[in-house]
Amino acid sequence: MQFSSAKIRNLELKNRWIMLVMHTGFAEGDALTEREYAFYEERAKGGAAAVTMVLGVNDAGALKKMYHADTLDGNSLKTLAERLHVYDCKLIVQLFHCGRNESRKNHGDKPLLAPSPVASPIFREEPQEMTEEDLLQTKADFAKAAAFCKENGVDAVEISASAGYLLSEFLSPITNLRTDKYGMGEDKGMTYPLEVLQAVRESVGDYPILMKVSGAQMLDGGYELTDTIVFCRKAEQEGFIDAITVTGGWHESPVEQISFYVSKGAYAPLAGAIKKYTSVPVIACNRIQDAETAERVLSKGLCDFVGSARAFLADAHYVEKLQKKEMFNHCQACNHCIMDVLKGKELHCAFCPEAGHEYMENQRRKIATRKEVLVIGGGPAGMYAAKKSAERGFLTTLVCKEDHLGGQLNLAKLPPRKEEIGTFVSYLEHTLKELGVNIILRKEVDVDFVMEKKPYFTVLAMGSEPIIPNLEGLETTTYQLAQNVLRMDDETLKKYGEGQIVIVGGSSLGLELAEFLMNKLPEAKIKILEANSRMGAELGAMARPLLNGLKKAGVQTMCDTRVTSFDGKKVMISIGNQPFFVTADHLILACGSKSVSSSEIAMALMDERLSYAVVGDADHVADVDEGLKSVFELFSRFYLA
Incomplete structure (x- = not known):
């Protein structure tokens, strides 16, 4: 069903997949650039029936580095529409006001x-x-912006009334305290949004208008699904709208919206409820990122179209690959993209550094060469380096000391809800084989190996290893490394179900290990000790659901707690310079990682005047986002041809 055509008003879409709006932050000046053209065009090539770009209705309504209708060059919008139409892909523009x-x-x-x-x-x-x-x-600016889009070849407009932006703020008793006709009277704040929709309809006439709504606000005291249904019914009955895009709650909702804490298709029932009481096409979204989920929500009649933004960000050819049943780069629902956008940074994908840089990639020709690039290390940075090298046309050899590729990601996929990280490893491995990369496993690379090859260029991506703190008494204390506990089978883990577990380190590793243990051993007693004032500081907003879950499971977290030494089962700690101790029947160290030294090989390469680069954790320990980005930037600089 997902690959069958369908209509919104008189607009025929070739399949049921719509790329939803994403604020890219790419805007420069008053006209779309080749960067934006290439970004959207690549998704059109990749099979999207329609792509959605955002446009502020005026200067005050636009976010940082967002185009707005007052100044955008209409010819550039027309050019974008024409370039998408080559691939039978329609252009939808979301008319936006940030409020x-x-x-x-x-x-x-x-x-x-x-x-x-x-x-x-x-x-x-x-x-x-x-x-x-x-x-x-x-209101006039919404109408003017809609007419502007129609005049410049856009196929449909979408009115933003979701997620806590301006029009949705009128619908909420939390944000709308007005006492005039636009307040929360009998119509529950719907008057002004409906007037805006009416003005848009009057400005464009017989032309497709979509409206994007949150199914519910998902905040205490906020509007509910029944309110949204009434609002949508009124908009439809007045003839103001031709389709409804239904998302989850607001950005500030304590309920997760698009991260891996949300099960696939979880909010499609909200779309289904609205579809039940309206007769225009409904687009379901939020965590619909694979063919199985799309087919399920469509076949159940919960929606007429499926929308995704981040699936297209992670893999521009996502729909084409779904249809051909080919392997694709899954969205990991890690929220790196949305967290950066909310901070005013450019849109990017942690697992696809090419996203947003298609215009640069399109300028690079494949080099006809027999020169060899040697990549040492089979983790994500090493695998990605081998991919970029082979794509540039170099003979590429990837050497990994383990018997399988993936490095730290093979651990990262083990905590609850993180298993899809394994698909990224599988995708890269599949891609490397398709590109003809020579993969050597179970090989510890030394200077002799490198000097025998004398590669044109060497990438040192040996990754990282666990930090073991130099603390008094540790050498006589029984402990385990967090990385080793994650690898244990269920039988070995049983002993952790009895007695007190103390995890030293409250970064993502320690927190996710605790979640892993509670998932396996619900009765386990766990304390997490963290020297800093915040647990999981590097996780940003993603720390909240993780910490809430641990608290609910009875895990005790202790911040501002510095471990000073060990004495048998006693873990000596300092809190505010006052000494205390906690008892540990099972001591687990989650103290982070340090770079594996690459200095010996690097020195040998320098002595021979052979070029090399150190990337990923081997350069400095960071997350996969930063590691892959460092590789992309390396190959952008080095192999621009």
């Missing part, structure tokens, strides 16, 4: 406008309450 949802730093001198002066819990900036003049002007 209160941007930081003052990124919004600059522009006013943050909202129904009422209620600050966002994310950005903590009190907005200005919209005056009658603001309301009239903004």
Whole structure:
């Protein structure tokens, strides 16, 4: 069903897959650039029936580095539509107003406008309450922007009324405290959004208009699904809309929206409920990122189309590969993309550094050469380096000391909900074989091996190894490394079900190990000791659901707790310079990792004046995002041809 055609009003789409809107932050000047053309065009080539780009309706409504309708060159929009149409892909433009949802730093001198002066819990900036003049002007700007899109070849517009942005703020009793006709009266704040929709319809006439809504606000005291259904029914009955895109809650909702904490297709029932009470096509979204989930929600009648943004970010040819049943690069739902966008940074994918740089990749020709690139290390940075090298046309050899590829990702996939990380390893391994990379496993590379090959270029990607702290008493204390515990089978793990477990280290490794143990041994008693003031600081917003789950499971977390020494089962600690101890029947060290030294091989290469680079954890320990990015930047600099 997902590959059959269907219509929105009079617009025929070749399949049921719509690339949803993503704010890229790529805007430069007042016209789309080759960077944006190439980004969207690659997704059109990759099988999307339609792609959605965002456009601020005016300057005040646009986020940092977002185009807005007041100044965007219409010819550049027309060019984008024409380039997409070559691949039978339609262009949808989402008409957007951020409302209160941007930081003052990124919004600059522009006013943050909202129904009422209620600050966002994310950005903590009190907005200005919209005056009658603001309301009239903004409504006119929505209508003007819609007409602008129609005049410049856009196939449909989508009105943003979701996620906590301006129009959705009128629907919420939390953010709409007005006492005039646009307040929470009998129509529950729907008056102004409906007036905006009416103005848009009057400006474009017989033309497809989509509306994007949150199925529910998912905040205490906020609007509920029944309210959204009423709103959608009114908009449809008035003839204002031709399709409805249904997402989950707001960005500030404590309920996870798009991360791996959300099961696949979990919010499709919200779309299903709206579809039941309306007659226009409904697009379901949030965690619909594979063929099985798409087919399930479509065949159940929960929606007419499926929408995804990040699946297309991770693999531009996602739909084409689904249809051909080929391996693709899965979205890992890690939220790196959305966290950076909310900070005003450019859109990127942690597992696909090429995303947003297609215009650069398109300028590179494959080099006809017999020169060899040697990559030492079979972790994610090494595998990705081998991929980029082979794509550039070099004879590429990848050497890995283990009997399998993947490095640290083989551990990262073991905690609950992280198993899809294994698909990234499988995807890279499949790609390397297709590119003809020579893969050598179970080989410890030494200087002699490298000097015998004398490669044109060597990539040192030996990864990292666990840190073992130099603390008094540790040498006579029984302990395990977190990495080794993650590898244990269920039978070996049983002993951890009795007695007190103490994990030293509250970074992502320690927290995810605790979750792993609680999943295997629900009755386990676990304390986590962390020297810093925050657990999982490097996880950002993703720490919240993890810590909430551990708290619910009874795991005790102790911040600002420095381990000073060990004495048998006693772990000596310091809290505020006061000495204490905790008892550990099972001591596990999760103290992070350090780079594996590559200096011996590097020195030998320098002596022979052979070029090399150190990447990933071998350079400095970081997450997979930073590691892959370092490789992409290396090959962008080195092999620009």
